[in-house]
Amino acid sequence: MEEHLLVKMAKRNDKLAMEKLLHNNYSILKGYLLKMTLNQTITDDLTQETMLKAILNIEKYEHKAKFSTWLITIATNLYRDQLRKDKRLIYQEEQFDFKDTRNIEEDLIKKVEYENLKKVLKELPEEKRMIFILKHYYDYTYQEISEILNCPVGTVRSRLHYCIKEIKKHMEGGENGE
Amino acid sequence: MVSKGCSQYQEDLMDIYYGELEWDVKTKEHLLNCEECNGYWEQLMEMKKTLEITSEEPINYSEIRNVMEKAEEIQQKNSLKDLFIFIILASGFLFTIASLVFKGYGRSILYLQGILHLALPLSLPFLLKRRLLKEELDEH
Numbered sequence: 001m002e003e004h005l006l007v008k009m010a011k012r013n014d015k016l017a018m019e020k021l022l023h024n025n026y027s028i029l030k031g032y033l034l035k036m037t038l039n040q041t042i043t044d045d046l047t048q049e050t051m052l053k054a055i056l057n058i059e060k061y062e063h064k065a066k067f068s069t070w071l072i073t074i075a076t077n078l079y080r081d082q083l084r085k086d087k088r089l090i091y092q093e094e095q096f097d098f099k100d101t102r103n104i105e106e107d108l109i110k111k112v113e114y115e116n117l118k119k120v121l122k123e124l125p126e127e128k129r130m131i132f133i134l135k136h137y138y139d140y141t142y143q144e145i146s147e148i149l150n151c152p153v154g155t156v157r158s159r160l161h162y163c164i165k166e167i168k169k170h171m172e173g174g175e176n177g178e
Numbered sequence: 179m180v181s182k183g184c185s186q187y188q189e190d191l192m193d194i195y196y197g198e199l200e201w202d203v204k205t206k207e208h209l210l211n212c213e214e215c216n217g218y219w220e221q222l223m224e225m226k227k228t229l230e231i232t233s234e235e236p237i238n239y240s241e242i243r244n245v246m247e248k249a250e251e252i253q254q255k256n257s258l259k260d261l262f263i264f265i266i267l268a269s270g271f272l273f274t275i276a277s278l279v280f281k282g283y284g285r286s287i288l289y290l291q292g293i294l295h296l297a298l299p300l301s302l303p304f305l306l307k308r309r310l311l312k313e314e315l316d317e318h
């Protein structure tokens with residue numbers, strides 16, 4: 001069923017429609033949070049918190065952007081709140097240990113991919129990392145990213161450029177300052 | 179016009195790579211002639227491979243179910259709270275009326291109510307007119 005119909009039904013308190021919306025967008029939300037936080041525990045907590053907030057506030061959702069974009073916006077704001085409350089979160093180290101698929105090989109590939117990603121992205125400050133992830137993995141336009149993160153388009157572009165320079169440095173093997 | 183420097187070209191290359199900008203002749207030409215910018219472009223391509231994530235997050239149906247149930251609990255609690263507040267306010271209002279009647283204001287309250295009931299419908303045409311005016315303004 002098309003998204004806008006599901007949203008309409010969910011707004012009329014149709015529980016099944018709401019659940020379907022969450023099913024359809026779960027992977028995107030969780031993948032975003034995993035790349036963003038680089039931490040499984042925080043990802044699990046924030047995924048649940050985001051879904052809860054979405055259910056309770058569905059009538060406030062204006063169908064201007066996709067439902068997944070709305071979820072990503074909520075998740076980003078929740079993560080920002082958490083960072084503000086607890087700065088230590090940023091440095092919380094944790095090995096990835098995926099056990100959510102039934103296939104051991106798949107879990108291993110996932111682990112390698114995410115450990116690799118962590119090596120490259122963990123040095124980027126959160127606010128800049130968000131921009132990079134939204135662009136690189138989700139292909140949002142500068143304009144959309146500026147709306148999700150509530151910052152000017154020019155900032156989005158210059159921060160993205162900063163991220164790429166940092167990643168480039170890392171890829172060349174020059175982890176400066178270490 | 180001042181000619182563009184490499185760092186500006188690299189920003190443009192980033193825009194092109196991410197589909198925010200179209201190729202133009204000048205950038206293409208620069209890319210062919212500048213080793214540094216050429217290296218930058220190649221690194222953009224390489225970055226895609228380095229940071230590739232092929233795995234997808236499996237949908238956790240029971241987790242979604244749990245969140246749905248939690249939301250329902252919260253909603254029920256909230257509606258109970260609303261009902262409770264309504265009962266308190268309503269009984270407070272009734273108590274005030276009752277005590278006013280008890281103190282001998284019963285007749286004035288009845289008159290006041292009569293006036294209100296007559297006056298409210300009279301104000302309807304004005305309200306409607308205002309609304310129509312507003313809608314007309316919104317259209318323009």
Ligand SMILES: [Zn+2]
Nearest residue numbers: 184212214215
């Ligand atoms: Zn150049």
